[in-house]
Amino acid sequence: MTIGTGKMRIGLLAAALLAGTGLLAQPALAGKSDNSVHLAYDQAPENVDPFFNNVRIGVIIGQHVWDTLIYRDPDTGEYKGQLAKSWRQVDDRTLEFDLREGVKFHNGEEFDADDVVYTLNFVSKPDSGVTTQQNVAWIEKAEKLDKYKVRVTTKQVFPAAIEYLSGPVVMHPNEYYAKVGPQGQNQKPVGTGPFRVAAHEMGKSITLEKNPDYFKDSPKKQGPIETVEIRFIPDRQTQMAEVLSEGVDLIMHVPKDQADQIGMVPHLKVVSGETMRIVFMQMNTLDNTPAPALKDERVRRAIIHAIDRETMVKEIVGAGSRVIHTICFPEQFGCTDEGAPRYEYDPAKARQLLKEARFPNGIELNIVAYRERNQTEAMIGYLQAAGIKANLNFLQYAAMREQIRGNKAMLTHQTWGSFSVNDVSASTPVYFKFESDDITRDPEVRDLLQKGDTSVDPEARKEAYGKALALIAERAYAVPLYSLPVYYVAAKDLEFKAYADEMPRFWEMTWN
């Protein structure tokens, strides 16, 4: 079901007008009075066990109910001990962790080496069916050295291990998990996190309450918020109505134009920030590409020159976004645009390049896309102006991926959030290391990325990634566009920060 945003725009405008004339009743501030936060989110996770879902809200719930061995400070990027007090790299493939003592799970079970060993060995078995294999496939085994000491071995040299251990790889209670499994963890979740699950109505809502026994030394410092209610409301307009009528205190992923209008309502505010999600356009240069014209580097350069990224960022993508020049998120380890050529917005040059490539009358291509349709349409407009007719094929993500992997796509409007992993190994290789979404397949690029992924020396990694990224830009395999911002609409008095990992942190929110 789709509902035109135009209609809601009228609705919002009317609401804003009503608010302006004082016809809106004064807010009741349900969340503020009892230190609770009510969030509306559009989709429900299939399972709240963080290993068995691949949606953003799953990550959000996961980081509140569970803890990881290591914590990455989102402000500084610094790694801090969470369930592990300290750790060291023993050799290229071995890490050792000293665990924190006196930590308890929500069901009273004590946290120790058995939990870590059980969790890591369970999730790394392929037949355990973890949804995102990439998050766990690097683990070879975990061994208990003593009650509070664990050794983890990786399958290959894997420098990003720390990053994964501070993100998606949470720790389950071994006795409980062995008994109830992922399904039981979904129905009655038990972790060590700063919040515990008070109620979970599948597909409808989940209520978290502050964990009174949370360990004081955790880098996730508990704040004043007592309860968090997350309700699953699929319809965007309904979410808007909820926040307008103060049924909820916070909504996220609001489109820029709607956020701009809702910002006029007195009791609400808009908070935005950059995210790690990058936007880029792939160009299919495979041997049997449906668009042989794309095999000509000049055509690909023409496409990059045709798009005015600066204006797009300013006019439609919005605050928090920035233009990127290589296919990775600038803050990720190993991401750089040094040495990579830049393609300025220059439609005349684009036409010239097309002429040189013997397409004086332009070319016709299709483009597949799955989100931020207004951005795709803007790009199509720019391409049109340079003599490239692009026909839009707007699909669900799964359907688009099918087209790409089936070699039916010519251009793609792609986005990638790297699972919030702050390392290039989680972004560029996905699209350029001969994985299934790679539709350029340059062996030189692949080898450089492989070197970056598996070298231990950070400098060697940086160098290899830098060369790979420069090569991708030089050979114009993809159009780097920009990072995406996230827009939150919230009650005016709710204090919180917009982080790049798109994760609201309820433990540090406060009501003014």
Add this chain to the structure above:
Amino acid sequence: MALFIIKRLGLALLVALTVSIISFVLLRTSGDAAIAIAGEGARDIDIEAIRQAYGLDRPLAVQYLIWLGQTLGGDFGQSLYFKTDVVDLVLAKAPVTLLLGLLSLAFALLVAIPLGVLAAVFANSWIDRAALAVAVFGQAMPNFFFALLLVMLFSITFRWLPVSGSGSWLHFVMPTVALGYYAAPAFMRLVRAGMVEVLSADYVRTARAKGLPTRTVVFKHALRNAIVPVVALSAVQLGYLLGGSVVIETIFALDGLGFLAYQSITHKDFPVIQAVVVMLSVIYVLLTLLGDIANAWLDPRIRVA
């Protein structure tokens, strides 16, 4: 009568079977479920493993027959997304939808019958025109848009009603009105047409002639006869309302079958979509069948047809 019922029952079975085949084929050809289940970041081997595990690599006809066999045995399979039994999921959500359907039907009748009677009694007057306007409005306006108008007025401006959820009776007010209003015009037209016809019938003239008060004539003598077809239409409309609740439940985040259907469509959760479609269509077919039988019982002329 028995023959009539058997004939209709056979037809109903055929319709249900056809619906199940069509929906099955449409669902399976709408996209690769394995890719949808695997989600963002899955590799080809993951997808292939999922395809085999769920039997998605077998021929469509085989998949359908397996599904049909299991379904007839009462096993609707597992939800691909929520990983629980489809039957449990559907049964847990059904009461909300059923309640919403019945409430909406009641609301539609409550609005339609008085308006229809008024329109007939004062045929071609301004009252008739006003009732017609209400009907046209209800029929013409998409129910999701009407729902948004209700939300703006009663939740945002006046703050009388909660926008979404299913926690209290207050949560059902707007969905009931939005869904029921759309069904009202059909009833109203039927009541008006029936009443106009009946009011000019000989026995009504006789009733008037013997000096009965208008109220008695209209409600006791005329309405009772005019309302007969409404009974049959109610059965059909209830089926329609249950199906129409997909949009309304999604807008109001009412945790019923429609909401489940919408979520399942977004996640390509085939077993759940299939179960909901089949269940709603079976209910629809059954209600239509009941309507037919009720009609035939009330009006013997129909039995011949």
